[in-house]
Amino acid sequence: MSDVSDSFLDRIIQLHRDLGIPDSYRDACKLPLYIEPDDLVDTEPDYYQRPQKLTRAAHEAWLSMSQAARLDGLNLLLISAFRGLDYQRDLIEKKLAQGQQITDILKVIAAPGYSEHHSGRAVDLSTDNCRALEVEFEKTPAYQWLNKRARGFGFTLSFPEDNPYGITYEPWHWCFQV
Ligand SMILES: [Zn+2]
Known part of the structure; x- marks a missing residue:
């Protein structure tokens, strides 16, 4: 990407080295590099009462979508929205501390810089009586509703089964497309 500054890339490279992510990851990774947005609201x-942010446009779309779901009797719960580079590093460090290998971790978590959550447009969603960030979400009426209606609000499922990014299936992860 031409608009990625050298200092941003330097920061990414340093974060990856600190985590033991091989330099080859950046060439092999099929995900784009996301620059943190400057219009977060x-x-x-x-769901855990943590403050969350999205870009202004994604936030408006999210509000419209969650209200529409509620009118249809469904509760869409926000699990996670914008995540910064440092948050992504902390997520990976926690898994390393639990003894997991970096190659295994990177199958389920993008390296800092490559998470769609950095864009401020991605949301992880759940609903009542469903464990967060579990594939069982696809069995819920909320997921069926999203499948039919999310596109109308600008949200698409980023990582369906057998996606070209090599990321495990994430029925809970939806991204607002600008
Ligand atoms: Zn996600």
Whole structure:
């Protein structure tokens, strides 16, 4: 990407080295490099009462979509929205501390810089009576509703089964497309 500054790339490279992510990851990774946006606004707190942010446009689309779902009797719960580079590093460090190998971790978590959550347009969603970030979400009425209606609000499922990015299936992860 031509608009990635050298200092941003230097920061990414340093973060990856600190985590033991091989330099080859950046060439092999099919995900784009995301620059953190500068127009983030506060959303409602997430399910865990943590503050969350999205870009202004993604936030408006999210509000419209969650309200429409509620009118249809469904509760879409926000699990995670914008995540910065440092947050992504912390997620990976936690898994390393649990003894997991970096190659295994990178199958389920993007390296810092490559998570769609850096864009401020991605949301992880759940619903009542469903464990967060589990494939069982696809069995819920909320997921069926998203499948039919999310596109109308600008949200698409980023990582369906057998996606070209090599990321495991994530029925809970939806991204607002600008
Ligand atoms: Zn996600």
